[in-house]
Amino acid sequence: MKIVVLGGDGFCGWATSLHLSNAGHEIAIVDNLSRRKIDVELEIETLTPIASTHTRLNAWKELTGKEIKFFNIDIAKEYYLFSSFIKEFQPDVIVHFAEQRAAPYSTLSERTKRYTVDNNLNATHNVLCAIADSGLDIYLVHLGSIGVYGYHTTEMEIPEGYLNVKVESRSGNLVNQEILYPPDTESIYHMTKAQDQLFFHYYNKNNGIRITDLHQGNVWGTQTQETKLDERLINRFDYDGVYGTVLNRFVIQAAAGHPLTVYGSGEQTRAFIHIQDTARCIELAINNPPPKGAKVQIFNQITQIHQLKELAETLSKIVKDVKISYIDNPRKDIEDKENDFFVAKECFLSMGLKPIFLEDGLVTEIHEIAVKYKHRCDRSKILPPKWT
Ligand code: NAD
Ligand code: USQ
Numbered sequence: 001m002k003i004v005v006l007g008g009d010g011f012c013g014w015a016t017s018l019h020l021s022n023a024g025h026e027i028a029i030v031d032n033l034s035r036r037k038i039d040v041e042l043e044i045e046t047l048t049p050i051a052s053t054h055t056r057l058n059a060w061k062e063l064t065g066k067e068i069k070f071f072n073i074d075i076a077k078e079y080y081l082f083s084s085f086i087k088e089f090q091p092d093v094i095v096h097f098a099e100q101r102a103a104p105y106s107t108l109s110e111r112t113k114r115y116t117v118d119n120n121l122n123a124t125h126n127v128l129c130a131i132a133d134s135g136l137d138i139y140l141v142h143l144g145s146i147g148v149y150g151y152h153t154t155e156m157e158i159p160e161g162y163l164n165v166k167v168e169s170r171s172g173n174l175v176n177q178e179i180l181y182p183p184d185t186e187s188i189y190h191m192t193k194a195q196d197q198l199f200f201h202y203y204n205k206n207n208g209i210r211i212t213d214l215h216q217g218n219v220w221g222t223q224t225q226e227t228k229l230d231e232r233l234i235n236r237f238d239y240d241g242v243y244g245t246v247l248n249r250f251v252i253q254a255a256a257g258h259p260l261t262v263y264g265s266g267e268q269t270r271a272f273i274h275i276q277d278t279a280r281c282i283e284l285a286i287n288n289p290p291p292k293g294a295k296v297q298i299f300n301q302i303t304q305i306h307q308l309k310e311l312a313e314t315l316s317k318i319v320k321d322v323k324i325s326y327i328d329n330p331r332k333d334i335e336d337k338e339n340d341f342f343v344a345k346e347c348f349l350s351m352g353l354k355p356i357f358l359e360d361g362l363v364t365e366i367h368e369i370a371v372k373y374k375h376r377c378d379r380s381k382i383l384p385p386k387w388t
Contacts, residue, residue, distance in 0.1 A: 003028075004030055004095070007099070008030065009033060009035070011236050013097040014115040014227070015224045015226070015227055016274070019136075021226075023283060025054050026338065029339070030098070031073075043381075047239050063230055068311060073085065075122075075123045082126060083129075086348055087210065093141060097122065099120040100193065101189065101242045104241065104385065106222075107189075108242070108385060113188045116127065128331075131203075131209055141282060141286060144214055148193050148197070148215065149184060151339050153338075161296075197213060198358035212283070212285045219273055222237045237373070250372065257321075259325035265338060266324075268308050268337070269340055271300075278301070284351045285299065306358070
């Protein structure tokens, strides 16, 4: 299949592009390299020494003989360039990762709030508009977030996208209705993902676009089978207080002898998935599109659920002498101090996903990434900024 990967230079997009190329698909990456520019703005570098886009792509060709094309387009701003590219390339599938993805970045200032909203909403709308305008039957797979629902304790299990409710009709009878499970977001970033869902509903209903929205959990790990092939293909590893996600932060903190930065009580419960499973899930979503005319398909892309305190304790058992530091939660005005989290995750398992569990992948991550590159860790970038 011909597949365009939007945001294919980023953490999930790079791993997925190589995975799909390896599986025999023809891949074109579209990325405006904004994530690399934000590294410069924040004066941070990924723990792993990522190569330039062209070095990466040339290395992939040299090692496998497979070519991945690259187009530097800002899909939020350069609509006509993007739309012409789509008409010319004529993809079967577009995988959309190209959004500003850090909740802390989206709350740093009024500028980063507005950037996140402008970038993410225009990006998603432009993709849908370009598909509709092309007149082609292009299937869209989008990376959403399980965090659109907020992390609160609910008695029920959060379903995969839709909720069946009974409402009272005007004549007083109870009638069944299916609605999107209501979002309740804790950051501007997560709010853009909630709004993306309305764009999907509209373009699916009015233009018949086939769409799968993947409500992904917090991604951990660095390498996949493909990115491991050569150091020039290495994936990014964010560990700083803005872009670093919790488990990867704990991994490098443990290796670098920094106390593990648990925010608040650590009794927050979150959903996780390994980066290799992200790539596999995207492939499964590509191979299992909704039928023409069907509503937007929503899958929860998560494999494990853990309390943060429990993750820190697991690391402190694996790495000797690691201390856990319970620090004042920079998100305390926004997130619940503690929560349980029950969420359905049957769809991918029923399609054959065999997840990589923390118990199996964590030690490899510590030795092959954190210990190997800990000399690149800038400890002054570990503590988080305040949320505004
Ligand atoms: P990332 O920041 O590493 O990658 C995003 C890529 O998109 C970057 O390369 C960036 O340059 C590009 N991009 C952003 N705006 C663009 C634009 N306007 N035009 C062209 N390119 C643009 O992020 P990631 O961690 O790979 O996340 C990818 C997607 O997956 C995001 O949409 C994110 O919300 C979602 N997601 C990520 C996680 C996670 O834990 N990393 C979890 C759930 C969902
Ligand atoms: N946390 C700590 N210590 C840290 C860092 C974070 O205790 O050093 C806590 C936070 O307070 C929060 C949890 O860990 O309770 C997760 O924070 P995070 O920064 O790892 O992740 P989050 O802001 O939720 O966002 C990440 C990705 C985002 C994705 C989301 C998936 O950056 O792109 O959408 O995970 S979801 O699980 O749906 O929120």
